[in-house]
Amino acid sequence: MQHIDLSYQWQPQSREAARNRQSPLRNPLMDLLQAVRHAGSIAGAAKFLNLSYRHVWGELKRWEQAMGQPLILWEKGQAARLSGFADKLLWAERQAQARLAPQISALQAELEKTFAVAFDPDHQVLPIFASHDDALVGLRETAAAQSLHLDLRFCGSVDAIRALNEGRCHVAGFHAPWQPGAQSLVARTYKPLLKPGLHKLMGFATREQGLMVAPGNPRRLQGVRDLFQSGVRFVNRSVGTGTRLLLDQSLEEAGLAAANLTGYDHEENSHAAVAACIASGQADAGLGIASAAHVQGLDFVALSQEHYWLVCLASALETAPVQQLRRLLHSAAWQAHLQSMPGYTPSAWTGQVQSLRSMLPWWTFKTQRAGDRVNPQFTSP
Known part of the structure; x- marks a missing residue:
């Protein structure tokens, strides 16, 4: 059983960002895996995420060691593919997001409303x-x-x-x-x-x-x-x-x-x-x-x-x-x-x-x- 920690972060707000807003509850590993699946390579995933190849490769290796299971199938001359375990992780994440979307959105709205006080000089x-x-x-x-x-x-x-x-x-x-x-x-x-x-x-x-x-x-x-x-x-x-x-x-x-x-x-x-x-x-x-x-x-x-x-x-x-x-x-x-x-x-x-x-x-x-x-x-x- 893996322990789950929740966290949040602030992002600059703009009309473009608001239109393209992703789920308010995200995980860096899931972003990496999704990027590898989308790009078909570590280099492509790094470019898609605006990160260095070395950082993406290192993070994937770190997560593999932490979880004790492979995430990427590293075959020479072949496009990088997700392992069966990584596929299951992305599936579980989609299921959780679908089930919890209303609660997650409500939590995000409440956090934004509460933190708005900190930026309001009248409070x-x-x-x-x-x-x-x-x-x-x-x-x-x-x-x-x-x-x-x-x-x-x-x-x-x-x-x-x-x-x-x-x-x-x-x-x-x-x-x-x-x-x-x-x-x-x-x-x-x-x-x-x-x-x-x-x-x-x-x-x-x-x-x-x-x-x-x-x-x-x-x-x-x-x-x-x-x-x-x-x-x-x-x-x-x-x-x-x-x-x-x-x-x-x-x-x-x-x-x-x-x-x-x-x-x-x-x-x-x-x-x-x-x-x-x-x-x-x-x-x-x-x-x-x-x-x-x-x-x-x-x-x-x-x-x-x-x-x-x-x-x-x-x-x-x-x-x-x-x-x-x-x-x-x-x-x-x-x-x-x-x-x-x-x-x-x-x-x-x-x-x-x-x-x-x-x-x-x-x-x-x-x-x-x-x-x-x-x-x-x-x-x-």
């Missing part, structure tokens, strides 16, 4: 790595209608900020409780990754975090301590996610041991996956957002409100994609949409740019004495 693309969030999915759809295409990759909050710092995206999304203490687990985790002056925050939304539970809340769960009741099965989020961080901070503050929580090691990679796990009866509770519980018909026990932030490098604030994102976030239409989602409310800072120090007061600056040069240095409180 912008913004790579974003972000903690999983239902409102961001809605934002992606809304932005696309306004020619702003969010290349959105969901991952944990910690991984999202690391991706920003490593240059793999332009904007990162993470969430945190409102002004958590400087010694909290949240602060200790995020603080090394964020640098005042280098990073800027953009308000996105305020959302509720809480327990997703079965309809009617049969276990009568009201808080983190209730998760330690006998028989309660918990489903957790992955390490590095903001929700996992929130749980671990809650356990630390309450003096509860994660090892005693049944299901602490049962991990899912999104709010939706946690909700689906509870809805299917595999677990009794999980920490997540209200919108995910709503989709699965679960009950939701609100525990806290948190801010979902978008963060970018200060140097990126004035770029066209980030400027367009800020205008969209600040628009009345987007904020009305956000208000309609379960568990979400627009933040007072939605679409506005804020400093790390004002929103996450984990840094204190040395007091400048009279006559000192302006040289801000931040230290841990």
Whole structure:
């Protein structure tokens, strides 16, 4: 069984090329074999393909070695002829092209339509790595209608900020409780990754975090301590996610041991996956957002409100994609949409740019004495 790889390439477009267009799915070996059959010689095939004789001969030999079967019958004094195996290859290729022509043409049209965006100066693309969030999915759809295409990759909050710092995206999304203490687990985790002056925050939304539970809340769960009741099965989020961080901070503050929580090691990679796990009866509770519980018909026990932030490098604030994102976030239409989602409310800072120090007061600056040069240095409180 031979493995098939698909690829595509760009060709200059002209009216003549459009009229003479061949199948959008082609293979170099099939082109070589067809040319040999048409020309009756290696030299003729090379001329037909506008290639050198040496290149065509070498490629045919390479393919024969790779496939372990002859492709050309090399008889002295005779015109080059395809082997029986080569004839079967061309037959199979024609059969596949005939069967798949509609799908191939549709795929080609979709590729051309998508790549047209890259050549259109009116369209912008913004790579974003972000903690999983239902409102961001809605934002992606809304932005696309306004020619702003969010290349959105969901991952944990910690991984999202690391991706920003490593240059793999332009904007990162993470969430945190409102002004958590400087010694909290949240602060200790995020603080090394964020640098005042280098990073800027953009308000996105305020959302509720809480327990997703079965309809009617049969276990009568009201808080983190209730998760330690006998028989309660918990489903957790992955390490590095903001929700996992929130749980671990809650356990630390309450003096509860994660090892005693049944299901602490049962991990899912999104709010939706946690909700689906509870809805299917595999677990009794999980920490997540209200919108995910709503989709699965679960009950939701609100525990806290948190801010979902978008963060970018200060140097990126004035770029066209980030400027367009800020205008969209600040628009009345987007904020009305956000208000309609379960568990979400627009933040007072939605679409506005804020400093790390004002929103996450984990840094204190040395007091400048009279006559000192302006040289801000931040230290841990």
